Amino acid sequence: MNRRPFDPRLLRRVPAARRDLALLTLLGVLAAGLVVAQATALAVLLATAFTGQLDRAALVGLLAAVATRSLVVWAQGAVSARAAATVKAALRDDLLGAVSRHGPGWVAGQRAGQLATLTGRGLDALDAYFTGYLPQLVLSVTVPVAVLGRVLFADWSSAVIIAVTLPLIPIFGALLGWQAQAATERQWRRLSLLGGHFLDMVAGLPTLRAFGRARAQTDSVRRMADGHRIATMKTLRIAFLSALVLELVATLSVALVAVPVGIRLLGGGLALQTALLVLLLTPEAYLPLRAAGSRFHASMEGLTALDDALTLCDSAPPAPAGHGSTLPDATGEIRFESVTVTYERTTALRDVTLTIRPGERIAVIGPSGAGKSTLLNLLLGFVKPTTGRVTVGGVDLADADLDGWRQQVAWVPQRAHLFAVSLADNIRLGNRDAAPAALAAAVHLAALDEVVAALPDGLDTLLGERGHGLSSGQRQRVALARAFLRDAPVVLLDEPTARLDTAAEAAVLASTRQLVTGRTALLVAHRPALLTGVDRILRVEDGRVTELTPVPAGERR
Amino acid sequence: MSSGTSSELVVLRLARPYLKRLIGAGLLAAATEFAGLALMATATWLLMTAAGQPPLDRLTVAIVAVRALAVSRGVLRYTERLAGHDAVLRLVTDVRARIFDTLASRRGNPHPSGDTLSRLVSDVEAVQDLLLRVVVPAVAAGLVCVLAVGLTALVSLPAAFALAAGLVVAAVVLPGLATALTRRAGAELAPLRGALATDAVDLTHGAADLAAFGATSDALATAGQRARRLARLERRLAALGFAVDAAGVLVAGLTAGTVVYVALGTGLDGVLVGVLAVGTLAAVEIALALVGAARQWTGSRAGLDRVAHLLGTDDAGSEVARASSGWHGTTTAEPSLTSPADPPGPERMVDTAPSVRFDGVTVRYRPGAAAALDEIALHVPPGRRVAVVGPSGAGKSTLAAVLTGAVPPTAGRVTLDGRDVSTYPTQELPRLVGGLLAEAYVFHATVRDNMLLGRPGADDDALFSAATAAGLSDWVRAQPDSWDTVVGEEGGQLSGGQRQRLALARALLAAPGMLVLDEPTEGLDPAAADQVLASTLAATPAGHSVLLITHRLSGLAELDEIVVLDAGRVVQRGRHQTLVATPGWYRDQWILQQAAERGYLTVSD
Secondary structure, three states, rough: OOOOOOOOHHHHHOOOOHHHHHHHHHHHHHHHHHHHHHHHHHHHHHHHHHOOOOOOOHHHHHHHHHHHHHHHHHHHHHHHHHHHHHHHHHHHHHHHHHHHHHOOHHHOOHHHHHHHHHHHHHHHHHHHHHHHHHHHHHHHHHHHHHHHHHHHOOOOOHHHHHHHHHHHHHHHHHHHHHHHHHHHHHHHHHHHHHHHHHHHHHHHHHHHHEEEEEHHHHHHEEEEEEHHHHHHHHHHHHHHHHHHHHHHHHHHHHHHHHHHHHHHHOOOOHHHHHHHHHHHHHHHHHHHHHHHHHHHHHHHHHHHHHHHHHEEEEHOOOOOOOOOEOOOOOOOOOEEEEEEEEEOOOOEEEEEEEEOOOOOEEEEEOOOOOOHHHHHHHHHHOOOOOOOEEEOEEEEEHHHHHHHHHHOOOEEOOOOOOOOOOOHHHHHOOHHHOHHHHHHHHHHOHHHHHHHOOOOOOOHOOOOOOHOOOOOOHHHHHHHHHHHHHHOOOEEEEEEOOOOHHHHHHHHHHHHHHHHHHOOEEOOOOOOHHOOOOOOOEEEEEEEEEEOOOOOOOOOO | OHHHHHHHHHHHHHHHHHHHHHHHHHHHHHHHHHHHHHHHHHHHHHHHHHOOOOOEEEEEEEHHHHHEEEEHHHHHHHHHHHHHHHHHHHHHHHHHHHHHHHHHHOOOOOOOOOOHHHHHHHHHHHHHHHHHHHHHHHHHHHHHHHHHHHHHHHHEEEEEHHHHHHHHHHHHHHHHHHHHHHHHHHHHHHHHHHHHHHHHHHHHHHHHHHHHOOOHHHHHHHHHHHHHHHHHHHHHHHHHHHHHHHHHHHHHHHHHHHHHHHHOOOOOOOHHHHHHHHHHHHHHHHHHHHHHHHHHHHHHHHHHHHHHHHHOOOOOHHHHHHOOOOOOOOOEEEEEEOOOOOOHHHOOOOOOOEEEEEEEEEOOOOOOOOEEEEEEEEEEEEEEEEEOOOOOOOOOHHHHHHHOOOOOOOOOEEEEEOEEEEOOOOOOHHEEEEEEEOOOOOOOOOOHHHOOOOOOOOOOOHOOOOOOOOOOOHHHHHOHHHHHHOEEEEEEEOOHHHHHHHHHHHHHHHHOOOOEEEOOEEEEOHHHHHHHHHHHHHHHOOOEEEEEEOOOOOOOOEEEEEEEEEEEEEEEOOOOHHHOOOOOHHHHHHHHHHEEEEEEHHHHO
């Protein structure tokens, strides 16, 4: 990872952080001046002490410099933490906003998990970067410059030694950093394989136990963990080498400066005060560079999170979805006109032409992965046709007011997401002000009455994350209740009874039939039981849609 | 506090085998820090003595010392870091093995969820942090502080007191303050951070639901509000936290000033005053490292507690305790599910089935809760094939769990050939009874290794016939690596159906005397499900018993007996033909499913 220590995109994306970062730079300059002032005062104090005298002015100066420095340290911390908080809040807003701009098609699957982690805890790693690394980064520029200037003023020959050795730190740091990085990359596959083994084994413990092999695997876990240790040590030997060289450059420079200065003192060619000043200042020149280097590693996680976040925000498509102005009439005909949908690797639908008349109930069947869900996603505007178009009442969905259109659609997905709010609020999704009577009716129609009665606080019961606490059948009925409450002319159902037991399926089926009555309905059917009472059956296979005439059950064997 | 302290003790007790290495690392760390301090002090002495213009040979020792200290500090640091990491990584190896062993030997406890699992990995890292970033630096700083005070006392007692006072503030008071503040900040931030994480999950995983129902902007506004509230709180807490660092700078300067003032007051030689002043600054700086260590410690506290809790309950005579004196085996570290230390036992296939008997078995998961199984009495003679059906929540999976010893009965007992299931050793029981249980796990390993888990040492012919019966062999043959195809983490490279088939093939390969199959065709479409069920039953060796748990009723006609469970009780039993002709749950479901499936078959013709 060739990561720059500061990402300029940050300033563009979060302008609010500019002021804090400028302030941080200013504080860095101030801190550098104070380092020089403190060393100067201490040198004067000690040079006078050499004669057995106490230089009161120098002592007061030293204490004043220290007190001011401590204030600057506090301000640096507070300002950098403020910048971190500002940036995190802004990026969180941006990331979650990107979700709504890109639409659910973009966020589906793996990206959802990545985004959730990044927006949640991932960005908190920025704290270490902002409060630990960034102030050091500023100091690693200002302090060496200030020290070098002061030493040059006092004793130019020592300044030359510092000026020559100082660049060695970043140079060696970079050289050895590449080495360490290459070593880590060589080992990466092995490290991640060995590191993941433990988790894999623990996650699969019930299965290991079922085959009587749990205890026998302890040795394997130990062997793999030991392999992990050996591989890690290999990379560490190189990684620590860089620290060794940096440490050596810094300490040897002190020796390089101190010994000649001492010998010149011996010859009387230098004042003690100057000599002490040079000695006290020399290590200060190297300190921030090394501190920044050692904290860079700890802030890597934060930088990676920052990079991910900025990349995600910047990858927004130019035209935000759903801002067309024409409102389609949901009581009109729905037409697919030569629609082809191509995803990254696969073609989900090929040249589909289809008309859904108002009030028709249509079932869609076909093997999984054939493109059934894509039909529904097109109608919801989650997916755009690669070629062809979808119209509702003559209005192309690509130009339509999607929010307005979705208001006229009730959707029951395969696996509805339940939110960590009350059950009532889950049902009232997008319909916050629904009347209690309407809510109660929806609960009843979705066969949720018994479920509600069994919950400790009834409809006001708070659900856990992702609806934790409800069974699949119950969750599916919550999704149906949402659809009932929506009371929309168009209903889209995506395998509403998949993963349900027969008993739960019976309850959901009854509600489903009631829901589609009198509405235009498109129903993806996984179970045959859903096919009764539909007007037409479509079969999707390999992206192509064909029409089937239903044969009522029992007429044919 | 008391429970917290004992967590560290549990970890330190685990570290006992590596104590020498750890002490070595601690001493090296102390030497490193001391070399830095000595370098500055000696250099000061060199300059101030030189100012008195003595003959050059008085300085030679100091010149050599300065150069030697400059080199040794870097070398010492390198050695210390390698030694410390080596010792701690060895300990972590131990901790992982112990955690695994503890979890593996738990019987009947519910398995931790996904979140808990991934936390386990970072918890192990907390152990690493405790030693590397807290204990070792703290020991080093403590030693250097004592040494510095001692050496100062040789020169000037009052100055030593001043230094000691400064060091106590830097090494005890400020780290204590930092601990308290960090802990408070954590407690205040945690609920808000948790709520924000939930918001993020809702907005991403629930993006489609929100968009479809036009609720995105409301949810965004709520999350944004929470993010800003969190930011305000973070700012306030950080301002408080960094006051400790500011105080550290102040303490260093004040202590140095006081030492100079006191030393000059006692008429100490000017050169030594200089040495003491510079040494004091360096010593306080070293002590202040403890502030960082204290923050680190507070941060990894929760993880430590969890690790200690997990391991603390299992301290006596664990099998790993014997091995924990250091692992010196050869490390051919390739992931494998079959270890050379495997007992030879399970590789043989049993050729007889046990006589299984449930005697008044009742299971309650919590006291007072409805019984998952309610006084079940059931006898399965050797060689019999039984299906267990019933609505969801009837207790079907609990029946399998009790039979395989995963869940102990609250009352009653399950016996195999008259012997209680709980008395069988955990390695032996799966040869008699087992198979495909709920939530079968597919490991990040080759198809072969995943299957061999069922019967290590099985040959390719056995592998092939088991895979064929489960309908997996065509897929395996289509893969470039065939049996050596690695399936991704948690079987991610496989589709749901292939995963199920792989788990089924593994169970068939294991071929225990009584094969338990919990929903073996879940996730397969009806036609494939019928085919796989038929070939699975055909592939079960003659004489072996089968317990088939299913919610689909087709394909059960050939089974010897069907048991219908409802609310934990046996409500009907008999052969398919009989049950279909008898009014009851089975007949109702059969008619419903048949009607539905015939309709489907008609349509898909």
